[in-house]
Amino acid sequence: MNNPYQAIPATILETHDETPNIRTFVLKPEQEIPFLAGQFVELTVPGFGEAPFTPSSSQFKRDTFDMTIMKVGRATGALFDLKPGDVVGARGPFGTPYPLDKFRGKDIYIVGGGVGLAPLRALFLALTHEIDKYQRIFLRYGARTPNDIVYRHLLPEWQKLPKVDVDLSVDVSDEKWMKKVGVVTCLMDDIPCDEKTSIAVVCGPPIMMKFVNQKLLDAGFQGENIYLSMETNMSCGVGQCRHCRLGPYLTCKDGPVLTWAQIKDIENPFV
Amino acid sequence: MLTPAQRRIRASEPVKSFMLQPRRQVGSFPETTAVEEPGPRVLLGIKNCDLVPLKVHDTILGEGEFKDPFYLAQRKSTLLVAADCPEPEKSCFCNLLGLTPYAQDGADATLTIVDGDWLFEIGDSGQQLVDAAPELFTPVQEGSPELDKRARQRAAAVAALNVTNPRPWNSDLSGAVAAKRGDDSFWSRHAEKCVECFGCLMGCPTCYCFLLYDQAKEKSLGRTRVWDACYLAAYARVGGGANPRAEFVKRFANRFVCKFSDFKTDHGMYACSGCGRCFKACMGKIDIRKVLAEL
Numbered sequence: 001m002n003n004p005y006q007a008i009p010a011t012i013l014e015t016h017d018e019t020p021n022i023r024t025f026v027l028k029p030e031q032e033i034p035f036l037a038g039q040f041v042e043l044t045v046p047g048f049g050e051a052p053f054t055p056s057s058s059q060f061k062r063d064t065f066d067m068t069i070m071k072v073g074r075a076t077g078a079l080f081d082l083k084p085g086d087v088v089g090a091r092g093p094f095g096t097p098y099p100l101d102k103f104r105g106k107d108i109y110i111v112g113g114g115v116g117l118a119p120l121r122a123l124f125l126a127l128t129h130e131i132d133k134y135q136r137i138f139l140r141y142g143a144r145t146p147n148d149i150v151y152r153h154l155l156p157e158w159q160k161l162p163k164v165d166v167d168l169s170v171d172v173s174d175e176k177w178m179k180k181v182g183v184v185t186c187l188m189d190d191i192p193c194d195e196k197t198s199i200a201v202v203c204g205p206p207i208m209m210k211f212v213n214q215k216l217l218d219a220g221f222q223g224e225n226i227y228l229s230m231e232t233n234m235s236c237g238v239g240q241c242r243h244c245r246l247g248p249y250l251t252c253k254d255g256p257v258l259t260w261a262q263i264k265d266i267e268n269p270f271v
Numbered sequence: 272m273l274t275p276a277q278r279r280i281r282a283s284e285p286v287k288s289f290m291l292q293p294r295r296q297v298g299s300f301p302e303t304t305a306v307e308e309p310g311p312r313v314l315l316g317i318k319n320c321d322l323v324p325l326k327v328h329d330t331i332l333g334e335g336e337f338k339d340p341f342y343l344a345q346r347k348s349t350l351l352v353a354a355d356c357p358e359p360e361k362s363c364f365c366n367l368l369g370l371t372p373y374a375q376d377g378a379d380a381t382l383t384i385v386d387g388d389w390l391f392e393i394g395d396s397g398q399q400l401v402d403a404a405p406e407l408f409t410p411v412q413e414g415s416p417e418l419d420k421r422a423r424q425r426a427a428a429v430a431a432l433n434v435t436n437p438r439p440w441n442s443d444l445s446g447a448v449a450a451k452r453g454d455d456s457f458w459s460r461h462a463e464k465c466v467e468c469f470g471c472l473m474g475c476p477t478c479y480c481f482l483l484y485d486q487a488k489e490k491s492l493g494r495t496r497v498w499d500a501c502y503l504a505a506y507a508r509v510g511g512g513a514n515p516r517a518e519f520v521k522r523f524a525n526r527f528v529c530k531f532s533d534f535k536t537d538h539g540m541y542a543c544s545g546c547g548r549c550f551k552a553c554m555g556k557i558d559i560r561k562v563l564a565e566l
Contacts, residue, residue: 003306004337005483005494006298046300047487050494051510073510089300206513233509235483238337241499242480243507245525246515248533267453271515 004238007044007089013064014084018150019143022115023080024056024068029090032062036097037126038119038257042237043067044089048078052094052234054119054256060129068118068150094237095256098123098201098227100133107135107193109221111212113142113184113204117150119229120203124158131163138193142169142184142208146177165192184208188215195220201257203229210270213260223261230255230269277384278316279358281546285476286321289314290345291328291498297341297483298494306340309348313400316354316382319374320365320546324477325351326377330538331479341496350396353378357424359432362547364560366432367440370545373425383421390417440563445535447566448527455520461562462523469500470552471559477530477542480506501526527562 010029017023033041033055040054051073057066071080082088108127112120120139127137139158143149149168159166167187169180180186184204200216202209209228216226232244232251239253247266249255254262263269298304325346332339333346353374356363365372374381380397383390391408393401401408411417441447451457472478482499485492499506502522508514516522534542543559550558 002337003298003304003340005496006303007300007494009301044300044485044492044494046492047485049485050483076510087301231509231511231513232515233507235499236481239335240331240337240339240479241482242501242529243482243499245507245529245533248536268515271513 004091005236007042007050007091009087010090012082012084012086012088018068018152019148021071022068022148022150023071024066024150025079026057026064026066027088027090028064033065033090033092034062035059035065035093035122037100037122038098039093039095040119040237040252040256041065041067041090041092042094042234043075043079044091045075045078045082046087046089049075050089051075052237052252052256054122054229055093056118056121058125058129059122060126066121068115068121070115092237094252096254098126098257100126103127103199104133105135107138107198109138109140109191109193109198109200109216111140111184111188111200111202111204111216113208113212114144114148115150116202116204116208116229117141118203120201121151121154123201128158128161128164131161134163136163136165136193138191139164139166140169140184140187141166142171142182142187142204144171146170146174183211185211185215188212188219191216191219196222197225199225199227201227206231206270213270217260223264224259226260227257228260228263230258230263232256277354280356280360280363281318281320281476281548282316283474283548285324285474285546285548286314286317287324287328287476287479289349290325291332291342291479291481292345294495294497295341296493297496300485300492300494302491304494306344308344311348311350313350313352315352317351317374317378318354318356318546319370319372320363320544321476322351322353322374322377323370323544324542326540327477327534327538327542328479350379350400351377352380352382352397352400353394354382355384355421355425355428357384357428359428359435360547361435362551363432363545364436364547365545366429367436367560367563368541368543368545371425372428372432383424385417385420385424388417390421436560438564441566444541444563444566445532448563449532449536451566452524452528452532455518455524457565458524458527459520461557462520464555464557465502465519465523466554467502467519468552468554469502470554471549471557472500472502472526473498474548474552476544476546476548501529531563 014026244251356372530542
């Protein structure tokens with residue numbers, strides 16, 4: 001029987017610094033991890049601990065996968081000391097993927113904040129891989145400063161893709177910044193899709209998700225069409241240890257992406 | 272010394288310790304950890320309030336897409352011989368949860384001591400115990416006086432429980448607990464007496480929350496699983512430091528919601544068997560029965 005707590009080795013092939021404290025790690029696992037966009041992987045930094053991250057690369061190319069990670073604590077701190085060639089542990093995929101079949105034929109309005117663009121990139125790549133299945137894709141992304149924008153080199157390429165519309169904002173600009181200044185909701189004053197039927201997908205810091213969600217509801221989006229990446233403490237990743245309980249859900253199993261319709265009755269879901 | 276089967280009520284230590292050990296290695300890196308099959312063993316004298324929680328653990332750890340191979344190996348190698356509680360104590364309240372002071376299912380065999388003789392009823396996989404030493408057993412016929420005596424003994428135990436705990440809780444206990452989910456003023460009356468020792472959770476036969484953590488060894492690491500407690504401040508805290516249950520009263524309420532509402536909704540059973548260990552251990556004398564009686 002499989003041991004769900006046992007990680008498999010994954011070699012770091014490359015690293016790319018996205019911002020001063022966010023780095024993308026390209027990992028090659030010993031066996032393919034068959035993730036779908038929205039699912040997560042538990043990453044072990046040998047000797048330091050384990051934490052859940054969502055792959056940020058395409059589900060259609062899985063011999064390697066990317067993890068875009070912000071340095072915040074003990075495990076991520078130790079991870080940033082590792083170099084290409086070093087080996088980490090991985091187990092997964094866990095959780096419930098984005099239900100892409102429900103997104104078919106619709107406009108998809110994606111809102112990201114900070115490192116929250118990482119899991120949204122996996123979604124974006126899954127959508128654009130089969131772009132004929134969907135209407136248009138809107139990506140709205142906010143970061144603190146121009147230096148805190150992740151995938152800086154990719155965003156201009158994404159803007160050129162057919163049926164894709166990208167817009168960016170920063171909280172604090174510098175002299176070279178030509179786009180909007182303000183928190184990400186400043187990009188949402190005029191939402192160019194049908195709010196009754198369109199899908200909204202949000203990932204970012206809890207406070208950002210709270211306000212973006214409210215803005216989407218005010219604009220007329222339906223609760224069951226708003227997909228939110230919920231942050232909870234996870235340990236086992238497989239629906240047993242109970243740390244990630246959020247109202248009636250286990251985010252590691254039912255999530256980490258839940259709709260507003262699912263969580264609206266939970267007391268203060270955006271902690 | 273009395274054998275566990277002869278004791279009036281359950282032992283102090285919950286039976287879960289045998290299946291989901293308080294601390295064990297469940298992984299390693301880069302090499303893998305083998306799941307060893309423990310030799311066959313018999314747990315003798317399990318009371319029903321320890322037997323019923325195994326159903327909870329079987330559901331969480333033994334079913335679904337991801338199963339715990341360590342738990343299942345322990346479970347598979349263990350024969351469970353239950354024993355009646357002929358004289359429930361004042362701390363027992365299985366009757367309030369619809370349970371009985373004797374096993375009804377889930378045991379491989381059930382023992383009842385009747386006039387000093389051991390009445391042995393074969394359950395799920397208990398026949399092998401009889402086959403192993405047939406000379407120790409004498410068949411009992413249907414309608415024999417021993418069975419009649421057992422029935423009366425059991426009825427007396429149930430009657431004693433109904434005297435200790437006469438008043439049933441809210442008939443919709445799950446709904447009543449859920450309705451108080453965010454009502455801090457209700458829970459704080461009891462929570463303020465808690466000294467956060469977690470004795471109630473460690474001793475609980477049902478609680479199974481655990482934490483995985485890694486320890487560096489020379490050139491590898493060992494992944495250890497330890498019991499965890501939802502009363503701990505860090506239990507739900509996320510990497511960035513945010514905590515949905517930073518105040519103790521939220522964690523206190525969460526325990527009740529988990530046991531009596533969420534579990535009932537998700538799995539059709541309460542995560543409590545009325546063993547009374549939680550308030551026997553409690554330094555603040557918080558009696559779970561009294562908390563629930565206020566609903």
